[in-house]
Amino acid sequence: MKKVLLGLGGLLVLLAAVIVVRAYLAGTDTQVAEVDMPLSITVDAEAAAKRLGEAIQFKTISSQQTADDPDSVDYTAFVDFRNWLAATYPGFHANAEREVVGGYSLLFTWKGSDPSLDPILLMSHIDVVPVIPGTEDYWEEDAFSGKVSDGFIWGRGTIDTKGSLIAMVEATELLMATGYAPKRTIMFAFGHDEEVGGPRGNVAIANLMKERGTRFYWVADEGGVVSDGLLPGVDGLAAMIGVAEKGYVTLKLTAHAKGGHSSMPPKKTAIGRLVTAIDRLQRTPFIPKIDGATEQMVDAITGPSPFRSRLIMANRWLLDDVLISALSVSPTSDAQMRTTIAPTIIEGGSKENVLPPIATAKVNFRVHSRDTIADVVAHVKEAVDDPEVDVEIFNDAREPSFVSNTDTDGYTMLSDAIVASFDAQLIAPYLVVGGTDSRHYSEVADDIYRFIPIVMGKNDMARFHGTNERITVDNMGRAVEFYGRLLEAAGNK
Numbered sequence: 001m002k003k004v005l006l007g008l009g010g011l012l013v014l015l016a017a018v019i020v021v022r023a024y025l026a027g028t029d030t031q032v033a034e035v036d037m038p039l040s041i042t043v044d045a046e047a048a049a050k051r052l053g054e055a056i057q058f059k060t061i062s063s064q065q066t067a068d069d070p071d072s073v074d075y076t077a078f079v080d081f082r083n084w085l086a087a088t089y090p091g092f093h094a095n096a097e098r099e100v101v102g103g104y105s106l107l108f109t110w111k112g113s114d115p116s117l118d119p120i121l122l123m124s125h126i127d128v129v130p131v132i133p134g135t136e137d138y139w140e141e142d143a144f145s146g147k148v149s150d151g152f153i154w155g156r157g158t159i160d161t162k163g164s165l166i167a168m169v170e171a172t173e174l175l176m177a178t179g180y181a182p183k184r185t186i187m188f189a190f191g192h193d194e195e196v197g198g199p200r201g202n203v204a205i206a207n208l209m210k211e212r213g214t215r216f217y218w219v220a221d222e223g224g225v226v227s228d229g230l231l232p233g234v235d236g237l238a239a240m241i242g243v244a245e246k247g248y249v250t251l252k253l254t255a256h257a258k259g260g261h262s263s264m265p266p267k268k269t270a271i272g273r274l275v276t277a278i279d280r281l282q283r284t285p286f287i288p289k290i291d292g293a294t295e296q297m298v299d300a301i302t303g304p305s306p307f308r309s310r311l312i313m314a315n316r317w318l319l320d321d322v323l324i325s326a327l328s329v330s331p332t333s334d335a336q337m338r339t340t341i342a343p344t345i346i347e348g349g350s351k352e353n354v355l356p357p358i359a360t361a362k363v364n365f366r367v368h369s370r371d372t373i374a375d376v377v378a379h380v381k382e383a384v385d386d387p388e389v390d391v392e393i394f395n396d397a398r399e400p401s402f403v404s405n406t407d408t409d410g411y412t413m414l415s416d417a418i419v420a421s422f423d424a425q426l427i428a429p430y431l432v433v434g435g436t437d438s439r440h441y442s443e444v445a446d447d448i449y450r451f452i453p454i455v456m457g458k459n460d461m462a463r464f465h466g467t468n469e470r471i472t473v474d475n476m477g478r479a480v481e482f483y484g485r486l487l488e489a490a491g492n493k
Contacts, residue, residue, distance in 0.1 A: 045477025053146030056155035062127035102200035119185035121232035124165035125194035171483035184493025221438035242450030247367030249397035259357035288337035300428035320458030372394020
């Protein structure tokens with residue numbers, strides 16, 4: 001027995017040594033390589049900020065339109081913005097062919113000298129979301145003032161995503177002024193209805209590309225940001241490049257029961273049955289896993305993480321369940337590992353003393369890359385397990401995107417431009433939990449990347465679609481530098 005115990009003790013010591021050594025080795029190379037990516041343009045951050053401020057003043061709000069009546073939006077601001085863009089950036093419009101698609105979306109083609117090369121596509125969107133009713137007075141500056149003050153550009157769209165749109169046009173204008181001419185064609189797609197799914201904007205542009213037989217070398221759209229303290233334990237700036245995005249579906253749950261007077265309720269009312277169904281569903285979450293884009297992210301942040309965290313992340317072969325449990329605590333990291341379940345609307349009854357015969361709920365799911373819409377429906381039906389509760393798809397669901405490659409020219413160019421422009425200490429791929437217009441190009445591109453050249457700290461995340469949206473003037477200058485480097489590298493490759 002003593003020999004057995006000694007043997008077990010020896011194995012435990014060896015196991016501990018392996019775990020520690022693996023964690024130590026994972027932290028020996030925590031810095032990204034220096035990048036030689038010279039900048040051929042001279043960027044005036046203050047001037048770029050002023051022009052972004054002017055762009056913000058156009059109230060290009062799309063999210064007030066309805067699916068049945070997309071023309072319920074007043075598109076005057078979109079036309080005014082289009083005219084302002086042409087007047088403000090004459091070189092861009094002189095050298096890149098403009099097409100107006102779907103009435104208000106803009107497609108620009110900067111033709112390269114070698115037509116045999118597949119073009120690249122850079123994307124942003126013109127439209128913005130409205131100010132949340134009742135929060136107008138919470139804004140430090142008017143949401144559509146575009147005011148440049150105290151080192152910030154204020155207003156709706158500075159982050160999402162007029163900031164990047166103006167930065168890429170600004171950089172292109174400056175590059176064109178130097179006489180630079182790309183070998184590879186570079187295209188720009190600026191949608192006017194991204195915030196409502198892009199049905200008449202980038203859906204139409206993507207279909208146009210299919211009709212013309214255009215296939216993109218790679219596509220870049222909004223997505224990840226340059227994180228400043230958003231990744232626990234990672235010092236310095238860390239850029240997150242989205243290589244995939246979740247799918248989307250809302251299911252309608254309808255519970256049935258006998259109606260009647262509330263003084264004589266049955267054992268199961270429609271509302272009670274619906275509440276039970278929702279409770280069962282939330283008690284049956286999708287199983288979390290670290291795979292795909294999330295696994296790539298974990299691999300990337302392992303080295304820079306504190307040693308205690310690194311012990312777990314570097315030894316997933318043994319401690320995967322421990323890591324999953326730790327990541328599940330935060331809604332942000334939990335969403336990276338599974339399809340999420342979010343009841344958002346519940347309806348039933350119209351009078352306090354009347355039993356409704358039906359009660360309904362809408363439950364929103366952000367579908368992980370490993371799942372499908374059919375998987376979600378099957379999961380819900382099995383979890384609810386009640387023949388008196390109908391489950392049906394409520395909206396125009398979309399499947400998860402494919403996972404783009406990271407060993408490509410496109411990913412390398414993006415990474416290098418980020419490091420050179422923002423001094424980022426880490427580049428990590430990740431899974432975008434929201435939706436972007438880039439998904440519409442899945443049939444005409446093998447690789448789609450999602451990144452906004454914006455530095456975001458812990459206090460900034462609430463500004464997405466929230467109050468006091470803003471970016472710094474310095475950030476705007478760096479964003480123009482980022483696109484200047486990216487455009488020149490992409491055009492020469």
